[in-house]
Amino acid sequence: MEKVLIFDTTLRDGEQSPGYGMTAEQKLVLARQLEVLGVDIIEAGFPSASPEDLEGVRAIARTIKHATIAGLGRCNDVDIEACARGLEPAEKPRLHLFFGTSQLHLDAKTGLSEDGALDLIVRSLRFGKKFFDEIEFSPEDSTRTNPDFLVRTVQAAVDEGARVVNIPDTVGYTVPDEYRQRMLMLKEKVKGIDDVIMSTHCHNDLGLAVANSIAGVLGGARQIECTINGIGERAGNASLEEIVTAFRIRNDILPFETNIDSSKIYGTSQLLSALTGVGVQPNKAIVGRNAFAHEAGVHQQGWLKDRRTYEIMTPESVGAPPAKLVMGRHSGRRALAARLNELGHPLGGASLNHVYDRFLKACESGQALDDDELIALALDNKPPPNPRYSIYMVQASAGSVHPATATVMLQRDGKTHVACALGDGPVEAACTAVDAITGHPGRVVNYELRAIGEGRDAEGEVALRVSMAGKTFSGRAVGTDIVGCSVRAYVSAINKCLDVLDEVKPPQVQAVEQPDDAPPQEARA
Ligand code: KIV
Ligand code: ZN
Numbered sequence: 001m002e003k004v005l006i007f008d009t010t011l012r013d014g015e016q017s018p019g020y021g022m023t024a025e026q027k028l029v030l031a032r033q034l035e036v037l038g039v040d041i042i043e044a045g046f047p048s049a050s051p052e053d054l055e056g057v058r059a060i061a062r063t064i065k066h067a068t069i070a071g072l073g074r075c076n077d078v079d080i081e082a083c084a085r086g087l088e089p090a091e092k093p094r095l096h097l098f099f100g101t102s103q104l105h106l107d108a109k110t111g112l113s114e115d116g117a118l119d120l121i122v123r124s125l126r127f128g129k130k131f132f133d134e135i136e137f138s139p140e141d142s143t144r145t146n147p148d149f150l151v152r153t154v155q156a157a158v159d160e161g162a163r164v165v166n167i168p169d170t171v172g173y174t175v176p177d178e179y180r181q182r183m184l185m186l187k188e189k190v191k192g193i194d195d196v197i198m199s200t201h202c203h204n205d206l207g208l209a210v211a212n213s214i215a216g217v218l219g220g221a222r223q224i225e226c227t228i229n230g231i232g233e234r235a236g237n238a239s240l241e242e243i244v245t246a247f248r249i250r251n252d253i254l255p256f257e258t259n260i261d262s263s264k265i266y267g268t269s270q271l272l273s274a275l276t277g278v279g280v281q282p283n284k285a286i287v288g289r290n291a292f293a294h295e296a297g298v299h300q301q302g303w304l305k306d307r308r309t310y311e312i313m314t315p316e317s318v319g320a321p322p323a324k325l326v327m328g329r330h331s332g333r334r335a336l337a338a339r340l341n342e343l344g345h346p347l348g349g350a351s352l353n354h355v356y357d358r359f360l361k362a363c364e365s366g367q368a369l370d371d372d373e374l375i376a377l378a379l380d381n382k383p384p385p386n387p388r389y390s391i392y393m394v395q396a397s398a399g400s401v402h403p404a405t406a407t408v409m410l411q412r413d414g415k416t417h418v419a420c421a422l423g424d425g426p427v428e429a430a431c432t433a434v435d436a437i438t439g440h441p442g443r444v445v446n447y448e449l450r451a452i453g454e455g456r457d458a459e460g461e462v463a464l465r466v467s468m469a470g471k472t473f474s475g476r477a478v479g480t481d482i483v484g485c486s487v488r489a490y491v492s493a494i495n496k497c498l499d500v501l502d503e504v505k506p507p508q509v510q511a512v513e514q515p516d517d518a519p520p521q522e523a524r525a
Helices: 010-014 024-037 051-063 077-087 103-110 114-129 147-159 176-189 209-218 240-249 262-276 297-305 333-342 349-362 371-379 426-438 482-500
Strands: 005-008 041-045 068-074 093-100 135-140 164-169 197-202 223-226 390-397 404-412 415-423 443-452 459-468 471-479
Touching (some): 005 240, 010 024, 024 041, 024 262, 041 051, 051 077, 068 077, 077 093, 093 103, 093 114, 103 114, 114 135, 114 147, 135 147, 147 176, 164 176, 164 209, 164 223, 176 197, 176 209, 197 209, 240 262, 297 333, 349 371, 371 471, 371 482, 390 426, 390 482, 404 426, 404 482, 415 426, 443 482, 459 482, 471 482
Parallel strands (some): 005 041, 005 223, 068 093, 093 135, 164 197, 197 223
Antiparallel strands (some): 404 415, 459 471
């Protein structure tokens, strides 16, 4: 097996993309984790970009002992000197110089001719050698660079002593076979190329960054530049976790190994999300929350018999939490029985059928049931002991003028009850209105709101726990209206609380006539 070096650029290409900015302190935390993960090279930043960037690079260079620390610079003395200052404390420093070599970049950015660009590159490499033993050179936009000029550029870099030559697909334009051919072409035409390391650096504009990186390795590259969670400019860079796992799982046809400790992958991904506040898309390969979740009944059945039917790797192998069966409307009877069994409630025969029917009913709103709710179903084969509330309408208003107000209509036994309340915010106001109707105020002991996906129209998931009469019950709801979701989650938890009370008060406000125009809302009970 051949070794492929992992060059992580989360702290440079990743950090420079919108929403992923980190403080110097946060960068250091991530750099430490990258070292634990086993990356060979950490690109710590772009020291000439700002004094803070330079300080961030210096702090990482001072702290990290095993990995090589790279700093990025353009082909000018100021950038090279900034890299020298930033990387001065590093045990293993590397200068990473780049210059746009495609005709488009030459015309639009520098106005240099090909010969003029080559002179500048050579001059910069010579200047860089005064400070660094190890230099990497990147002809930016390599995949749109005239192949003959690319050969001349790479030849010049090799002749000037660059130890690594990177072939960036800066705009995510290439496709796997073309990229592999480009590597092979350079291998064939550049003298002395076998003495340097060729590197891939692929962006994901066509969703091909990982495939292209692997193709680049098949063409002779032995370093891959990539990022955690695939973050990076525009559509991102090649994702570290996907590449490393592809090598591990498809070793039969990809005989390459890396120094990455796969069991640290998930933790590193989570750490990046926590530091930046940007979650991972749920269906992201390897590290997404759904990467090891099975909901379809047929899949669940196969998976229960032999996990390999629908899993090519175990979640444990990448440090992710154990696989889970999502208990939603696509789940089959057997999966429900298996989950209940795991939760300590073995059921079979008629009682399983009965619980399964109620389970399907509870999933009608499209939401999956959490463990508490499954246990409640299993414990309770009979109709709920006490009457339950469902939400008819929630209307809240909040803004810069306090307090917030909310009007809530709940139904019980076919009658509608309405209450209005004030609160510090709309959620508090609406929950207070619920309490005014039920007469059984709940104490929210835990409230979590999480965006599912990104953007202003992302859905929110509310998960909360309510304590009443010495017991705690959970509620959960998903939707774009986060106040409505909060009330649905709250009412769901309150209903579970009421089930265990010996005596439930009647609604504390008079029933009103049900308005015709209010949209009914589901509160799963
Ligand atoms: O995408 C790119 O070309 C880069 C270079 C600076 C390596 O990030
Ligand atoms: Zn890049």
